[in-house]
Amino acid sequence: MSTVDIRGVTVGYGTEPVLRDVDLTVPTGTTTAVLGASGGGKTTLLRVIAGFLTPDTGTVTIGDRVVCGAGRAVPPERRGIGYVRQDGGLFPHLDVAHNITFGMPRAARRRGDRVEELLELVGLPAVTATRRPDQLSGGQQQRVALARALALSPAVVLLDEPFSSLDTALRASTRQAVATALAETSATAILVTHDQQEALSFAGQVAIMRAGRFSQVGSPREIYEDPVDAREAAFLGDVVHLTGHHTADGISCPLGTVTARGERPPGAGEVVVVVRPEDLSLTDSPGCPHGTVRDVDYHGAHAMVHVALADGTVVTVRVPGRHSPEVGEQVPVSVDGPVLAYPGSALV
Numbered sequence: 001m002s003t004v005d006i007r008g009v010t011v012g013y014g015t016e017p018v019l020r021d022v023d024l025t026v027p028t029g030t031t032t033a034v035l036g037a038s039g040g041g042k043t044t045l046l047r048v049i050a051g052f053l054t055p056d057t058g059t060v061t062i063g064d065r066v067v068c069g070a071g072r073a074v075p076p077e078r079r080g081i082g083y084v085r086q087d088g089g090l091f092p093h094l095d096v097a098h099n100i101t102f103g104m105p106r107a108a109r110r111r112g113d114r115v116e117e118l119l120e121l122v123g124l125p126a127v128t129a130t131r132r133p134d135q136l137s138g139g140q141q142q143r144v145a146l147a148r149a150l151a152l153s154p155a156v157v158l159l160d161e162p163f164s165s166l167d168t169a170l171r172a173s174t175r176q177a178v179a180t181a182l183a184e185t186s187a188t189a190i191l192v193t194h195d196q197q198e199a200l201s202f203a204g205q206v207a208i209m210r211a212g213r214f215s216q217v218g219s220p221r222e223i224y225e226d227p228v229d230a231r232e233a234a235f236l237g238d239v240v241h242l243t244g245h246h247t248a249d250g251i252s253c254p255l256g257t258v259t260a261r262g263e264r265p266p267g268a269g270e271v272v273v274v275v276r277p278e279d280l281s282l283t284d285s286p287g288c289p290h291g292t293v294r295d296v297d298y299h300g301a302h303a304m305v306h307v308a309l310a311d312g313t314v315v316t317v318r319v320p321g322r323h324s325p326e327v328g329e330q331v332p333v334s335v336d337g338p339v340l341a342y343p344g345s346a347l348v
């Protein structure tokens with residue numbers, strides 16, 4: 001049983017802390033994605049968990065063992081952790097089999113079927129074993145890197161942006177293979193990424209890191225559908241930001257009078273109304289505004305339709321690609337899903 005528990009971790013490289021009083025619990029056998037902008041401290045967190053960096057304060061517990069803090073510092077090789085780096089970090093002069101068995105005790109290395117077993121686990125054919133890294137695609141190299149990380153049956157696997165160098169198609173298939181392999185080994189995994197789609201689709205829990213702190217930790221749906229503020233909503237996906245005002249009937253905004261879910265705090269004054277383009281539609285409803293299609297970004301499966309409403313506000317509506325209207329058309333815009341509201345004024 002290897003829950004990873006991080007409590008009150010503060011750490012930096014100089015005078016300024018990079019992580020400030022960070023808490024995170026990753027339940028045993030689950031995957032958490034740490035999502036954040038570049039430079040936010042994601043890799044630093046992995047380094048602390050792995051034991052490459054000692055925090056100034058706080059503790060890291062793996063299972064029932066405190067691995068750092070409270071006067072203890074278990075060295076990296078004794079933490080039971082597998083680490084997959086952004087570039088895979090394979091030894092270029094060794095074939096795949098030797099890359100995978102590199103850290104294994106000699107007795108285990110002699111058991112030839114372990115390599116085959118690990119290759120199968122990450123979805124690679126047994127013939128791959130004799131190839132060198134430069135004879136593999138980027139996605140295959142990342143799968144070998146995972147196989148190597150899993151070779152010692154670690155309780156915890158840390159993945160530092162392992163898919164970021166791959167192109168879109170390879171990225172999706174490699175991600176799927178890695179997710180399946182992790183599920184089969186029941187390892188507790190932490191994936192660091194700055195890709196929102198990757199975080200939402202890969203992990204059971206997503207932790208948003210902003211300036212060295214977690215601004216929100218929750219399931220992918222909680223994070224996407226109920227972000228803590230307007231900035232985080234925009235970080236997680238496309239949004240329409242509008243200024244609204246409280247009235248007796250709800251919040252009045254350019255889309256009409258709407259009822260906001262999850263307003264923080266509920267009450268008075270001006271608010272930022274946040275709605276996702278997929279929660280708007282080009283259909284008529286009582287009291288809905290109309291506008292003129294100003295521009296259409298066609299993406300095949302869907303299109304982003306930019307509509308200028310009568311008061312000059314421009315909103316973006318996501319529609320199925322085959323339903324995209326022509327520029328200049330007059331269209332209604334209805335709210336078709338949840339609306340969020342936060343204190344303050346719309347961001348521009």
Ligand SMILES: Nc1ncnc2c1ncn2[C@@H]1O[C@H](COP(=O)(O)OP(=O)(O)OP(=O)(O)O)[C@@H](O)[C@H]1O
Binds near residue numbers: 014018036044
């Ligand atoms: N070895 C180091 N010495 C000094 N500063 C460092 C070191 N490593 C990282 N930093 C600084 O710490 C901050 C956080 O870096 P970190 O690599 O943890 O961020 P990140 O969220 O993983 O970013 P990215 O997504 O770009 O990899 C950055 O400002 C970075 O410049």
